[in-house]
Amino acid sequence: xxxxxxxxxxxxxxxxxAWVVEDLDLEVEHGVVTCLIGESGCGxxxxxxxxxxxxxxxxxxxxxLVVADRVVxxxxxxxxxxxxGKVVVRxxxxxxSALNPYLTIGEQLSTAIRTHFPGLSEHDVxxxxxxxxxxxxxxxxxxxxxxxxLSGGMKRRAAIALALAPEPEVIVADEPTSALDAYxxxxxxxxxxxxxxxxELTLVFITHDVSIARYICDQVVVVYAGRIVEEGASPRxxxxxxxxxxxxxxxxxxxxxxxxxxxxxxxxxxxxxxYPTGCKFHPRCPYVFERxxxxxxxxxxxxxxxVRCWRYYEQSLT
Amino acid sequence: xxxxxxxxxxxxxxxxxxxxxxxxxxxxxxxxxGVNLDVFPGTTLGVVxxxxxxxxxxxxxxxxFLRPAKGRILFRGMDISKLDRRRRMEIVKEIGYVPxxxxxxxxxKMTIKDSIAEPLRPLGxxxxxxxxxxxxxxEMLDLDRxxxxxxxxxxxxxxxQRVAIARAIILKPRLLLLDEPTSFLDISTQAQILNILRxxxxxxxxxxxxxxxxxxxxxxxSDRIAVMVSGKVVExxxxxxxxxxxxxxxxxxxxxxxxxxREISIANSETDLCPIRSWCPLRMKKxxxxxxPAVKIDNEERTVLCWHYTT
Ligand SMILES: Nc1ncnc2c1ncn2[C@@H]1O[C@H](COP(=O)(O)OP(=O)(O)OP(=O)(O)O)[C@@H](O)[C@H]1O
Ligand SMILES: Nc1ncnc2c1ncn2[C@@H]1O[C@H](COP(=O)(O)OP(=O)(O)O)[C@@H](O)[C@H]1O
Ligand code: SF4
Ligand SMILES: [Mg+2]
Ligand SMILES: [Mg+2]
Numbered sequence: 344x345x346x347x348x349x350x351x352x353x354x355x356x357x358x359x360x361a362w363v364v365e366d367l368d369l370e371v372e373h374g375v376v377t378c379l380i381g382e383s384g385c386g387x388x389x390x391x392x393x394x395x396x397x398x399x400x401x402x403x404x405x406x407x408l409v410v411a412d413r414v415v416x417x418x419x420x421x422x423x424x425x426x427x428g429k430v431v432v433r434x435x436x437x438x439x440s441a442l443n444p445y446l447t448i449g450e451q452l453s454t455a456i457r458t459h460f461p462g463l464s465e466h467d468v469x470x471x472x473x474x475x476x477x478x479x480x481x482x483x484x485x486x487x488x489x490x491x492x493l494s495g496g497m498k499r500r501a502a503i504a505l506a507l508a509p510e511p512e513v514i515v516a517d518e519p520t521s522a523l524d525a526y527x528x529x530x531x532x533x534x535x536x537x538x539x540x541x542x543e544l545t546l547v548f549i550t551h552d553v554s555i556a557r558y559i560c561d562q563v564v565v566v567y568a569g570r571i572v573e574e575g576a577s578p579r580x581x582x583x584x585x586x587x588x589x590x591x592x593x594x595x596x597x598x599x600x601x602x603x604x605x606x607x608x609x610x611x612x613x614x615x616x617x618y619p620t621g622c623k624f625h626p627r628c629p630y631v632f633e634r635x636x637x638x639x640x641x642x643x644x645x646x647x648x649x650v651r652c653w654r655y656y657e658q659s660l661t
Numbered sequence: 662x663x664x665x666x667x668x669x670x671x672x673x674x675x676x677x678x679x680x681x682x683x684x685x686x687x688x689x690x691x692x693x694x695g696v697n698l699d700v701f702p703g704t705t706l707g708v709v710x711x712x713x714x715x716x717x718x719x720x721x722x723x724x725x726f727l728r729p730a731k732g733r734i735l736f737r738g739m740d741i742s743k744l745d746r747r748r749r750m751e752i753v754k755e756i757g758y759v760p761x762x763x764x765x766x767x768x769x770k771m772t773i774k775d776s777i778a779e780p781l782r783p784l785g786x787x788x789x790x791x792x793x794x795x796x797x798x799x800e801m802l803d804l805d806r807x808x809x810x811x812x813x814x815x816x817x818x819x820x821x822q823r824v825a826i827a828r829a830i831i832l833k834p835r836l837l838l839l840d841e842p843t844s845f846l847d848i849s850t851q852a853q854i855l856n857i858l859r860x861x862x863x864x865x866x867x868x869x870x871x872x873x874x875x876x877x878x879x880x881x882x883s884d885r886i887a888v889m890v891s892g893k894v895v896e897x898x899x900x901x902x903x904x905x906x907x908x909x910x911x912x913x914x915x916x917x918x919x920x921x922x923r924e925i926s927i928a929n930s931e932t933d934l935c936p937i938r939s940w941c942p943l944r945m946k947k948x949x950x951x952x953x954p955a956v957k958i959d960n961e962e963r964t965v966l967c968w969h970y971t972t
Contacts, residue, residue, distance in 0.1 A: 382847035382848060382849060383847050495712065522844075523712075524711040524712050524874060525711075525874065525875075525876070525914075525915055525918040526711075526914055526915075526918040526921040528918065529918045529919045529920075529921060530921060551847060551848065553848070558919055591849070592848055592849065595848050595849050595851070595852035596848055596852075596877070597852075597855065597875075597877040597878050597880065597881035598877065598881075599876070599877050599880050599904055599916075600880075600904065600905075602881065604856060604859075605852035605855055605856055605881070606852060607849075607852060607853055607856060608849040608852070611817060611819075611849075611850075
């Protein structure tokens with residue numbers, strides 16, 4: 344389970360702190376796949392790194408973050424002792440970065456198992472390593488191979504096996520399918536989903552790929568300028584969007600049998616430290632009205648989901 | 662029907678890679694193993710395929726960066742792989758190129774304006790003519806004048822890609838080769854670039870060869886689609902028809918990848934046998950012994966490289 348309460352995350356630089364994420368209230372229940380969707384620079388990795396305890400030393404925080412019943416961020420203090428790399432692990436985008444090119448997959452798995460389960464016999468370490476390989480659907484022969492002897496898809500599986508070695512409760516997968524061939528994307532996503540079910544994990548799946556999100560997630564969280572702009576308990580909102588940003592994003596996606604012109608979303612997402620006043624999407628929003636420029640809308644319940652938009656706020660009053 | 666602007670016949674090409682250390686000698690890696698394609702003027706051919714299937718190599722061969730070991734590349738009826746250097750330079754002006762990564766075409770130390778103008782240099786145009794051309798292409802790509810003075814690192818990915826396209830069209834090419842023009846971009850910037858490409862094609866009467874691993878991107882912009890696997894085109898035909906009714910089993914998987922839960926292997930071996938024979942649902946005995954033939958279907962409109970369709 345992951346819960347944040349008015350969480351703020353920023354990065355310190357010469358002139359102060361650029362706040363990337365502000366007042367984030369995120370709730371991911373135990374045993375659920377939540378997708379964080381949004382375009383690059385909107386703060387997905389920043390949120391993922393905060394959950395997995397991997398923010399850089401010059402990151403600043405406020406608010407609270409609770410991961411698997413432990414308060415890991417409290418105001419400007421972070422405490423991930425016994426949590427980072429154990430209770431919560433991150434699978435990064437680049438699998439090569441997680442694997443050591445000079446050690447076989449078996450050696451790397453064994454080292455990780457010994458670290459997290461000291462006292463296991465060598466025989467047990469080896470059988471646990473082989474079990475992990477079979478969990479990620481890799482053959483026993485992979486045990487003795489070096490990373491460069493594996494295909495891109497196999498490397499990602501091996502990196503997933505390594506991440507699972509400590510038997511975590513929460514996994515943050517940051518763009519685990521980007522730059523993979525279409526069928527490998529689905530193979531990696533369905534593997535994560537299978538493991539999540541079997542191990543009853545909480546999976547935070549970060550992606551900008553809407554079709555993969557539709558395929559894997561239970562809960563959808565759409566992020567724009569470090570805020571949740573739409574949240575739903577099912578992939579339904581990816582079929583029938585409420586927030587103008589999500590609506591345009593889906594209209595900008597090429598559809599297989601349609602040659603209708605793709606929606607142009609004018610401009611670009613704002614950079615941290617330069618977020619506009621009012622609704623953070625208002626400079627690009629086709630429905631903008633006066634109130635949007637002045638005040639930031641609160642996130643409110645609209646039908647089966649939560650939306651941060653004044654249009655829905657006004658509708659909810661009538 | 663008019664004659665093809667670009668015609669590729671039985672194209673083979675390889676890279677040489679060292680076998681371990683240099684003293685072990687070299688090995689050939691065949692990247693293209695007999696590609697046949699026709700691209701007609703004013704149309705877009707979309708080339709799709711998995712990583713390593715040879716898409717970029719095909720583009721590199723057309724540009725003359727990768728030498729054909731066998732086969733011909735005919736542009737306006739001339740075999741451009743056999744022309745002498747001078748003649749070749751003249752012809753190649755008519756072929757624009759947008760590489761897979763913008764960093765490959767844009768020098769980080771040059772201003773954007775100089776980068777865009779670079780291809781014009783050997784032409785010896787007057788300063789005013791150069792300025793005019795730059796102005797025209799920058800306007801076409803919706804690039805603000807002020808961008809011209811900037812350096813590559815000051816631009817976002819979408820802007821850089823527009824610069825790369827501006828550079829590629831400044832010589833007024835007939836054919837534009839686009840290698841994954843949107844794969845590094847976000848959804849909204851991808852939409853901007855795809856819309857621009859569609860508009861440019863109308864305005865300038867261009868012909869495109871567009872490579873992508875994203876079948877939906879290809880379907881948005883293509884008239885015909887070619888599917889590549891392991892250095893060969895396994896299916897080629899009218900986009901709409903391929904999308905509605907894929908014939909080659911690999912095309913079906915590209916169109917519906919969510920059905921494939923296990924990792925499928927593509928044999929990138931040196932044999933000419935079908936690269937998907939180990940898992941193909943339509944497999945027959947012959948598939949493991951003889952290379953698949955190119956079968957013409959739909960009134961010769963579609964080609965499928967598969968034994969299954971010979972009966
Ligand atoms: N410079 C090179 N030296 C050696 N082999 C190469 C080189 N470039 C490509 N290859 C090999 O040629 C084959 C085709 O590669 P190519 O880059 O054309 O694929 P692609 O379809 O563009 O893949 P991607 O989608 O990953 O860009 C692959 O087997 C690749 O390993
Ligand atoms: N380690 C860091 N140091 C400084 N700024 C960062 C760092 N990581 C991310 N940022 C900035 O925070 C913003 C959000 O980035 P990120 O969380 O990586 O978004 P996403 O994963 O959605 O692309 C960007 O403007 C980025 O430049
Ligand atoms: S609050 Fe206003 S500007 Fe923001 S998304 Fe809603 S309508 Fe658009
Ligand atoms: Mg990221
Ligand atoms: Mg390529």
